Amino acid sequence: MTAIRVLVGTRKGAFLLTSDGKRDKWKVDGPYFAGWEIYHMKGSPADPSRIFASQTSSWFGQIIQRSSDGGKTWETPGGGPEEAQGGVARGESNKFVYDGSAETGKPITTHKWYDGTQHPWDFKRVWHLEPSLDDPNTVYAGVEDAAMFRSTNGGQTWQELAGLRAAKGDLWQPGAGGLGLHTILLDPTNKNRMYIAISAAGAFRTDDAGKTWTPINNGLKSLYQLPDPDADVGHCVHRIAMHPSRPDVLYMQKHWDVMRTDDAGTMWHEVSGNLPTDFGFPIDVHAHEPETIYVVPITSDSLHYPPEGKLRVYRSRSGGNEWEALTNGLPQKDCYANVLRDAMCVDKLDPCGIYFGTTGGQVYVSPDGGDSWKPIVHDLPAVLSVEVQVI
Amino acid sequence: MVRVVLPFHLRTLARVTGEVELDVQAPVTQRTVVDAIEAAYPMLRGTIRDHQTRQRRPLVRFFACQEDISYDPPDTPLPEAIASGKEPLLIVGALAGG
Numbered sequence: 003m004t005a006i007r008v009l010v011g012t013r014k015g016a017f018l019l020t021s022d023g024k025r026d027k028w029k030v031d032g033p034y035f036a037g038w039e040i041y042h043m044k045g046s047p048a049d050p051s052r053i054f055a056s057q058t059s060s061w062f063g064q065i066i067q068r069s070s071d072g073g074k075t076w077e078t079p080g081g082g083p084e085e086a087q088g089g090v091a092r093g094e095s096n097k098f099v100y101d102g103s104a105e106t107g108k109p110i111t112t113h114k115w116y117d118g119t120q121h122p123w124d125f126k127r128v129w130h131l132e133p134s135l136d137d138p139n140t141v142y143a144g145v146e147d148a149a150m151f152r153s154t155n156g157g158q159t160w161q162e163l164a165g166l167r168a169a170k171g172d173l174w175q176p177g178a179g180g181l182g183l184h185t186i187l188l189d190p191t192n193k194n195r196m197y198i199a200i201s202a203a204g205a206f207r208t209d210d211a212g213k214t215w216t217p218i219n220n221g222l223k224s225l226y227q228l229p230d231p232d233a234d235v236g237h238c239v240h241r242i243a244m245h246p247s248r249p250d251v252l253y254m255q256k257h258w259d260v261m262r263t264d265d266a267g268t269m270w271h272e273v274s275g276n277l278p279t280d281f282g283f284p285i286d287v288h289a290h291e292p293e294t295i296y297v298v299p300i301t302s303d304s305l306h307y308p309p310e311g312k313l314r315v316y317r318s319r320s321g322g323n324e325w326e327a328l329t330n331g332l333p334q335k336d337c338y339a340n341v342l343r344d345a346m347c348v349d350k351l352d353p354c355g356i357y358f359g360t361t362g363g364q365v366y367v368s369p370d371g372g373d374s375w376k377p378i379v380h381d382l383p384a385v386l387s388v389e390v391q392v393i
Numbered sequence: 394m395v396r397v398v399l400p401f402h403l404r405t406l407a408r409v410t411g412e413v414e415l416d417v418q419a420p421v422t423q424r425t426v427v428d429a430i431e432a433a434y435p436m437l438r439g440t441i442r443d444h445q446t447r448q449r450r451p452l453v454r455f456f457a458c459q460e461d462i463s464y465d466p467p468d469t470p471l472p473e474a475i476a477s478g479k480e481p482l483l484i485v486g487a488l489a490g491g
Contacts, residue, residue: 037402061452061486062402062440078406081436093435097444 006349007072007391008357009053010365011040014383016055018073025355025369028378034076035067042130042344042387049138050393054157056128056143064127066095066143066157072393080158094159098125098143098151101164109164113147114175123147123167130344132186144183148174148200150212163212166198170217170235174203177238184343185242189249197252197267202238205254207267218267222256241343243285245292253295253322255285255343260297262322273322278309284346288371289354293321296348296356296372298341307338315358317372331375332366339364344387351392359385395426396481400453403441403484407434412481421476423455424467441484456483 004023010016015033034040038057046052051072057065067076079095100123102111115121126146134140143151143160149167151160174181182201189195194211197218204219222237238257245251254261254270259280261270274280279299288294295318301309308314312335315328339362349355356368363382368375394414404410415429431438442449447467449455454463458472458480474480 036405059402060489061400061450062406063443063450064439065406065436078436081438093431093438094444096439099445 004351005393006351006355007045007050007393008365008367008378009043009045009055009073009387009389009391010359010382010385011043011055011344011387012359012363012383012385013039016040016043016057017379017382019365019378023351025349025351025367028367030379031073034073035065038065039127040386041127042389044131044133044389045391046133046138046141047135048133050391052133052138052156054131054133054141056131058127064096064098064125066128068095068157079156095157098128098145098149098160099162100125100149100167101162103164106162106164107168109167110171113167113171113181114173116176120172123149126180129182129184130186132188135188135190142186142188142196144186144198146180146182147176148181148183148203150183150186150198152212163208165208165213166206166215169206169215171203173235174200175236177202185239187242187244187249187252189244190246191249195249195266197242197244199239199242199254201240202236202257204235204237205239205242205252205267218263219270220268221263221270221272222254222261223259223272224257227257240283241285243287243295245287248292251292251321253285253287255282255297257281257303260285260322273318275318275323275325277316277325278314278327282341283343284341284358286346286348286356289348289350290352291319291354294319294371295322296346297325298346298358300340306340311336311338313337313339313360315356315368315372315375328368328372328375330373331368337362342386345385347388347390349390349392355390357388357390359388361385394478395421395429395475396478397426397430398481398483399430399437400484400486402486403437406440407437409434414478417476419476420468420470422468422470423449423462423465426471426482427467452487452489454485454487456485 006021008019015036017032041056043055053069055067112120130144132142139156150163185199187197199205206215241255250266260274262273263270313332316325339360346358359365361384365378395417
């Protein structure tokens with residue numbers, strides 16, 4: 003029997019929401035890691051029982067948690083005293099050290115700071131965890147200050163893919179939210195190709211499994227945000243989404259503008275069309291319709307809440323430009339919550355389920371591709387991330 | 394045995410309740426006590442002091458015998474009452490908020 007497990011990361015812990023394939027009645031478990039910020043949780047496509055979580059705190063730093071039983075129990079990989087013998091790395095699952103070695107190309111060690119000077123890279127937290135598509139022990143981490151790390155032992159130890167910072171990293175500059183690598187897309191047809199996105203540096207692609215990276219920001223325009231609106235790097239990309247059947251087609255929610263590329267990022271063009279505002283954070287693609295995409299328009303970069311207090315998801319069935327408001331079941335007055343970049347996802351059932359969480363603590367589900375919505379929970383802490391598993 | 398009181402979130406992470414007791418070889422200092430904590434509870438590595446710099450995290454404080462010793466050099470011997478186990482070393486999360 004099909005079951006659904008929604009992984010919700012919040013400002014004050016993690017929650018697991020479970021249902022059957024109807025997605026009508028839900029069970030809420032949690033909080034896990036109560037009191038900690040859970041930036042992101044994601045299950046392994048190769049082994050859905052394996053889930054990784056990024057647990058962070060301003061006091062105690064970064065923790066990586068791992069479950070091997072679908073979230074019932076958790077461990078810090080290699081963190082237990084029982085692993086004291088045997089040469090296994092202990093207590094290093096939260097050790098993210100930037101690679102400055104000569105062997106990997108002497109990566110750039112400073113980036114642009116708020117005052118225009120160069121500033122050393124300084125690890126703060128893991129924003130996003132992306133498990134490998136076929137190996138439950140391999141997982142990628144996008145971190146702040148922006149860099150990408152990989153673990154091949156289930157999160158016990160991490161190594162930086164330092165070639166990314168060589169992609170004009172000295173020009174990257176943090177936005178108000180920090181210099182975070184928040185999006186990692188793995189090409190299911192080409193193991194050497196990955197896409198990532200950084201606020202506020204832009205989008206990047208590797209075609210050699212992470213050794214070297216290329217900025218892919220042609221066509222992005224950042225008027226009033228960059229002195230050169232067509233700059234090669236520096237754009238505040240909020241999210242990128244891909245349909246696995248067409249990995250060369252990407253959709254982007256930029257700070258302002260919804261964008262699309264049909265050639266793996268060589269050139270982007272705008273598809274904001276008739277959206278009431280093209281500012282927003284998340285973007286995602288229908289599981290079975292590669293031209294059906296979803297965004298949540300937010301008033302502006304100065305007003306981080308829905309226009310007119312109406313929470314509306316917008317759907318395009320034409321790959322952009324022509325959008326329809328989805329409102330059935332969503333609050334259409336007095337709603338001033340935001341939806342963050344990692345807080346929307348889709349399941350693979352038919353009809354496709356769409357999920358998103360808000361900074362007001364609501365998690366909504368649409369079991370019919372966006373036609374109707376209902377809240378799963380109303381009053382969680384502010385939602386940072388939402389992922390879903392079909393099990 | 395040196396007695397240490399960990400903050401709530403680190404007790405949860407280490408899966409302990411109450412104080413922890415550690416066998417610390419002399420000299421008993423902030424550094425040797427944290428070394429002993431990290432050896433006994435590897436999941437706490439990086440949470441009290443930074444993995445790479447070995448510096449105390451900014452919002453973690455050390456209290457000994459009603460004194461804030463957070464600014465003392467890490468190799469300064471701790472008071473005899475701490476070294477003998479008469480008094481616990483308190484590791485606390487700093488106050489924050491409005």
